Amino acid sequence: xxxxxxxxxxxxxxxxxxxxxxxxxxxxxxxxxxxxxxxxxxxxxxxxxxxxxxxxxxxxxxxxxxxxxxxxxxxxxxxxxxxxxxxxxxxxxxxxxxxxxxxxxxxxxxxxxxxxxxxxxxxxxxxxxxxxxxxxxxxxxxxxxxxxxxxxxxxxxxxxxxxxxxxxxxxxxxxxxxxxxxxxxxxxxxxxxxxxxxxxxxxxxxxxxxxxxxxxxxxxxxxxxxxxxxxxxxxxxxxxxxxxxxxxxxxxxxxxxxxxxxxxxxxxxxxxxxxxxxxxxxxxxx
Amino acid sequence: xxxxxxxxxxxxxxxxxxxxxxxxxxxxxxxxxxxxxxxxxxxxxxxxxxxxxxxxxxxxxxxxxxxxxxxxxxxxxxxxxxxxxxxxxxxxxxxxxxxxxxxxxxxxxxxxxxxxxxxxxxxxxxxxxxxxxxxxxxxxxxxxxxxxxxxxxxxxxxxxxxxxxxxxxxxxxxxxxxxxxxxxxxxxxxxxxxxxxxxxxxxxxxxxxxxxxxxxxxxxxxxxxxxxxxxxxxxxxxxxxxxxxxxxxxxxxxxxxxxxxxxxxxxxxxxxxxxxxxxxxxxxxx
Numbered sequence: 001x002x003x004x005x006x007x008x009x010x011x012x013x014x015x016x017x018x019x020x021x022x023x024x025x026x027x028x029x030x031x032x033x034x035x036x037x038x039x040x041x042x043x044x045x046x047x048x049x050x051x052x053x054x055x056x057x058x059x060x061x062x063x064x065x066x067x068x069x070x071x072x073x074x075x076x077x078x079x080x081x082x083x084x085x086x087x088x089x090x091x092x093x094x095x096x097x098x099x100x101x102x103x104x105x106x107x108x109x110x111x112x113x114x115x116x117x118x119x120x121x122x123x124x125x126x127x128x129x130x131x132x133x134x135x136x137x138x139x140x141x142x143x144x145x146x147x148x149x150x151x152x153x154x155x156x157x158x159x160x161x162x163x164x165x166x167x168x169x170x171x172x173x174x175x176x177x178x179x180x181x182x183x184x185x186x187x188x189x190x191x192x193x194x195x196x197x198x199x200x201x202x203x204x205x206x207x208x209x210x211x212x213x214x215x216x217x218x219x220x221x222x223x224x225x226x227x228x229x230x231x232x233x234x235x236x237x238x239x240x241x242x243x244x245x246x247x248x249x250x251x252x253x254x255x256x257x258x259x260x261x262x263x264x265x266x267x268x269x270x271x272x273x274x275x276x277x278x279x280x281x282x283x284x285x286x
Numbered sequence: 287x288x289x290x291x292x293x294x295x296x297x298x299x300x301x302x303x304x305x306x307x308x309x310x311x312x313x314x315x316x317x318x319x320x321x322x323x324x325x326x327x328x329x330x331x332x333x334x335x336x337x338x339x340x341x342x343x344x345x346x347x348x349x350x351x352x353x354x355x356x357x358x359x360x361x362x363x364x365x366x367x368x369x370x371x372x373x374x375x376x377x378x379x380x381x382x383x384x385x386x387x388x389x390x391x392x393x394x395x396x397x398x399x400x401x402x403x404x405x406x407x408x409x410x411x412x413x414x415x416x417x418x419x420x421x422x423x424x425x426x427x428x429x430x431x432x433x434x435x436x437x438x439x440x441x442x443x444x445x446x447x448x449x450x451x452x453x454x455x456x457x458x459x460x461x462x463x464x465x466x467x468x469x470x471x472x473x474x475x476x477x478x479x480x481x482x483x484x485x486x487x488x489x490x491x492x493x494x495x496x497x498x499x500x501x502x503x504x505x506x507x508x509x510x511x512x513x514x515x516x517x518x519x520x521x522x523x524x525x526x527x528x529x530x531x532x533x534x535x536x537x538x539x540x541x542x543x544x545x546x547x548x549x550x551x552x553x554x555x556x557x558x559x560x561x562x563x564x565x566x567x568x569x570x571x572x
Binding site for chain 1: 541542544
């Protein structure tokens with residue numbers, strides 16, 4: 001499998017009833033395909049090979065570029081339900097009738113929405129650094145601690161990720177530098193970087209997701225799939241209490257919280273995360 | 287290893303500078319010995335073979351009967367520090383200079399105290415269904431939901447555990463029945479069951495542990511050992527928020543929360559718990 005890596009896997013394109021989407025698929029194995037849904041402003045190039053590649057050793061990993069991101073056509077929706085509709089159109093066009101989902105941050109919200117809108121296509125979900133509808137303090141980039149990082153003109157884009165996704169400790173920052181070095185390993189066939197209009201639409205979606213609609217967390221009762229909820233204990237973008245809320249209200253959610261880690265806990269503890277993800281995906285008892 | 291099981295391992299006794307303690311040790315392997323510290327009123331016979339036995343396949347498992355319990359001599363202390371002193375006297379007498387600790391419920395409090403009082407003897411800790419000093423709603427057996435179970439004259443002792451340690455769901459209750467059936471597999475060389483005076487002293491210790499002494503959770507900063515904090519999301523004896531507090535204040539704690547599980551999450555999800563414990567104990571990155 002020379003291309004079973006997000007460093008080398010070619011970007012592919014598929015026409016659907018909604019848009020033409022960019023995507024990558026690589027790896028193989030006996031397990032269900034793992035469809036990966038990306039974070040705020042992230043593209044296919046933001047999937048850490050240290051997470052995606054080992055997961056692709058036991059299953060096909062499919063990275064999805066939603067509408068208006070990278071080389072996918074269309075507009076970035078300003079709400080999670082429309083994002084879920086794009087993911088479902090993509091699945092339909094590829095003929096994917098049952099998958100596991102890895103939803104990271106914004107992608108975790110889209111994953112929950114997919115499970116609500118069409119439960120039959122989802123077997124299990126990994127919900128990482130994310131929040132339930134009606135959650136708290138979700139991606140408030142205007143908070144001083146986040147704004148000073150995202151507005152810093154001296155920080156190149158990847159270095160912003162090191163500050164935003166990792167804690168200020170020496171070990172977490174070192175893990176952050178290793179993470180962005182891995183992201184930079186892909187040299188060709190890269191996606192365009194997201195601009196301000198992407199951020200604006202996705203922030204609007206976060207504000208809508210934060211609102212309590214009806215009984216708070218009531219919809220979570222309808223998600224019957226086993227879920228593994230993962231976060232860093234010091235996530236400044238989507239605080240860990242949102243992961244507590246998910247775990248306390250999803251009927252079948254196991255929670256895993258990493259120490260000295262922020263929003264990018266899965267990248268900081270990639271070896272552990274991959275082992276935990278495989279244990280969870282292969283388990284028949286959880 | 288015919289005796290590498292808590293069903294068959296003989297109870298041993300050791301004289302120390304404080305008391306004569308009952309204990310069991312079984313299993314072997316390359317890993318450090320795992321010293322197991324028991325819950326409220328529990329004896330050596332309350333360690334589930336489905337947890338203890340597979341752990342004994344990679345390390346020696348040592349079950350400790352603290353003072354005044356089972357056939358150990360002395361009085362049950364009414365404070366956690368004195369319980370830690372008993373465990374340390376036991377370790378000294380056995381010549382154990384470095385161990386991993388599995389502290390369950392009250393045992394998890396004793397484990398924290400040991401790590402504070404003599405950090406050099408502890409490598410890693412599994413802290414299950416427990417709370418930090420200054421935690422909340424710790425073992426209030428007078429709460430109506432607990433009192434109606436512990437006062438029910440029609441519930442034999444082991445059936446009380448099924449109600450107290452497991453949730454009311456069908457699958458959790460079934461896991462509870464399987465748990466008590468496993469506990470009953472040991473037929474000979476059993477420990478005497480704890481009486482009311484044991485419960486009274488340990489409840490006094492819980493009340494003391496609940497008090498905030500100085501900066502709340504400040505002592506946890508001094509526990510440098512990697513910890514795996516584990517709980518059931520619906521623990522009615524020591525609610526899961528105490529595990530959140532531990533995770534948020536211990537410098538190196540990973541948190542694992544099980545769905546549809548109560549105080550006995552490690553027994554309900556014994557296969558997963560053992561795998562997670564081994565991953566954690568063997569890990570060099572967490």
